[in-house]
Amino acid sequence: MFQLQIVSNRQQQRDFFEVPWKIYHDDPYWVPVPIEMIADQINTRTHPFFQRHDAQFWCVYSNSIPVGRIAAFALRPEFRTETENYATFGYFEAIDQSGVAHLLFHAVLEWAAIQGVAFIRGPINLNLNFYECGLLVDGFDVSPTISRPYNPRYYEKFFISFGFQKAKDLKAYDISPKKLNFSEGDIEKYHYLTNLDGLRIRELNPQNFTQEVTSLFEVYNESLKNNWGFTPFTLDEFLHSANEFKLIYTPYLVTILEVWGEPIGFSLILPDINTIYKKINCRRLFPFGIFKLLWYLKFDNKEFNHNFRSVFLGIKQSHRHLFLGNLLFAENFWKRVPALDPDVQVEASWILEDNRAILDVIENLGGTVKSTYRIYQNNVMQ
Numbered sequence: 079m080f081q082l083q084i085v086s087n088r089q090q091q092r093d094f095f096e097v098p099w100k101i102y103h104d105d106p107y108w109v110p111v112p113i114e115m116i117a118d119q120i121n122t123r124t125h126p127f128f129q130r131h132d133a134q135f136w137c138v139y140s141n142s143i144p145v146g147r148i149a150a151f152a153l154r155p156e157f158r159t160e161t162e163n164y165a166t167f168g169y170f171e172a173i174d175q176s177g178v179a180h181l182l183f184h185a186v187l188e189w190a191a192i193q194g195v196a197f198i199r200g201p202i203n204l205n206l207n208f209y210e211c212g213l214l215v216d217g218f219d220v221s222p223t224i225s226r227p228y229n230p231r232y233y234e235k236f237f238i239s240f241g242f243q244k245a246k247d248l249k250a251y252d253i254s255p256k257k258l259n260f261s262e263g264d265i266e267k268y269h270y271l272t273n274l275d276g277l278r279i280r281e282l283n284p285q286n287f288t289q290e291v292t293s294l295f296e297v298y299n300e301s302l303k304n305n306w307g308f309t310p311f312t313l314d315e316f317l318h319s320a321n322e323f324k325l326i327y328t329p330y331l332v333t334i335l336e337v338w339g340e341p342i343g344f345s346l347i348l349p350d351i352n353t354i355y356k357k358i359n360c361r362r363l364f365p366f367g368i369f370k371l372l373w374y375l376k377f378d379n380k381e382f383n384h385n386f387r388s389v390f391l392g393i394k395q396s397h398r399h400l401f402l403g404n405l406l407f408a409e410n411f412w413k414r415v416p417a418l419d420p421d422v423q424v425e426a427s428w429i430l431e432d433n434r435a436i437l438d439v440i441e442n443l444g445g446t447v448k449s450t451y452r453i454y455q456n457n458v459m460q
Contacts, residue, residue: 080145082181085135086095093137093144097171099361101145101230107221108228109352112363118322119204120149121168126314127204130157132193135169136185138178146172148182150205152193153309162309164455165190168203168210170271171229172236179236183456199245199307199455200225206307208319208389212248212428213237220448223350223425226250227451234452242454246306248279250427250449251440253388255416257456258443260408267401267407278339279409282332291320294334294344301343301392304428306451326351329387330418333409335393335402343393345406346423347415353381384419388426407439 085094095113102108120135122128132149138146151167167186172178190198203209210227215234222228272279282290292313299310311319326349335343354374360367375382388410393403415422425448429436 079140080175080178080181081139081268082185083110083137083139085137090137093139094135094147094169097137097144097147101171101173102104102236103227105230107218109221109355110359110361111352111355112367113361114363116169117324119209125273126312127151128215129312129314130154133191134185138172138181140178144176144183146178148186149203150186150189150198151202152190152195152386155194163196165193165195165198166202166205167198167200168385168432169200170201170233172233174230174232174240176236179233180240183236183240183242186191187456187458191445195458197455199453202453203227205309207309207311207315212453215247215450215452217250217447217449221356222352222449223250223427224348224352225389226352226387226425226427226449237454240456242456245453245455247431247448248428248451248453249424249431249437250451251429251445252448253336253424253440253445254427255422255424258445260412260443264404264408265412268405268412271400271402271405278336279405280334280336282329282334287320287324289316291317292423293341293430297341297344297394298392300394305421323348329365331410331414333406337397342397343391343402343406345388345391345410346387347410348389349382350385350387350425351382353385354379384422386415386422386424388424404439405460411443 083090085091099110112308122133131153133149133151135149136147137144147169149169150165150167153162168383170182172182186198201213202211208225208338210225212227213233214227214229218231258288271277294312295311295316296314302308303310331347333345334341349443354371355372358370359380360370391403391406393406415424425438427446428451439458
């Protein structure tokens with residue numbers, strides 16, 4: 079017999095964080111992200127995401143043992159647009175019992191109806207920006223990179239049996255820079271564009287981190303404003319997300335494209351901190367896990383320095399006709415990344431399944447599909 083409970087006290091919060099450890103304890107591909115990282119994401123008092131969103135969290139218990147969890151999020155009515163009349167759900171985990179998953183899905187639907195939205199969409203942890211999103215449906219034989227989800231194969235049957243419909247697939251591609259097939263024409267275009275008057279490519283200046291990130295805020299929102307499922311960041315959210323990466327980012331791989339001094343595009347490639355999390359394998363960073371993390375970052379960091387994730391590459395809509403997205407791609411994968419090490423591996427993710435402009439570039443140069451993540455949705459009965 080399973081019991082559904084709203085997370086409303088500290089013990090239930092601890093239970094919410096502990097569920098993944100019960101499900102994945104013997105899974106060789108799962109990455110044990112420290113609980114503090116997840117706690118920061120869903121702290122409704124401190125995370126700026128919750129300045130505009132309402133949220134609810136649930137756990138399912140069996141004989142007082144937590145065996146499932148889920149969270150739901152909805153923009154408050156005053157912030158919604160016509161295209162944002164839906165709730166999202168994420169942080170879903172469940173043992174291999176459909177009754178547990180269906181209890182959680184029912185709870186989200188009932189809560190979403192109270193919020194007055196038309197449908198629910200997920201799994202999405204907070205939003206489609208820098209957090210885990212999508213259900214892994216292909217690519218189970220590799221560990222996820224930073225901020226990428228992982229789940230058991232049996233999760234898919236829960237969504238299908240409950241009546242969820244596919245909304246969109248997200249793709250992750252493996253890119254080996256030394257194997258990319260840049261043609262002579264590609265290189266000629268790169269040199270032509272980099273010599274244009276007023277155009278400048280530079281890396282982020284870490285001495286002015288907050289000012290630099292703030293200058294990229296408009297570029298990020300403007301470049302993604304027509305993307306499926308995109309909800310614009312607030313500046314506070316953007317800065318919060320940037321600070322989450324501050325410990326591990328490499329300024330050399332935050333590539334900024336300027337025209338006459340104005341940022342009109344940028345790209346972000348991060349080293350894969352998940353390679354370190356797997357090694358330290360600890361529930362919490364404090365009080366002792368942080369020392370293991372720092373030790374590995376400094377002394378046993380070969381995998382960390384050879385595995386990266388290309389998180390973002392975007393150009394303002396007003397400048398896309400100049401093929402500057404291709405310029406940024408070449409700057410990173412023909413010049414910057416190989417300069418670190420020719421054997422570096424990069425995952426480019428996530429990319430919408432119907433974004434042929436990007437997919438064609440990656441595939442034509444030799445990138446290969448690594449994983450597929452699926453976003454589902456279901457209508458809300460009012």
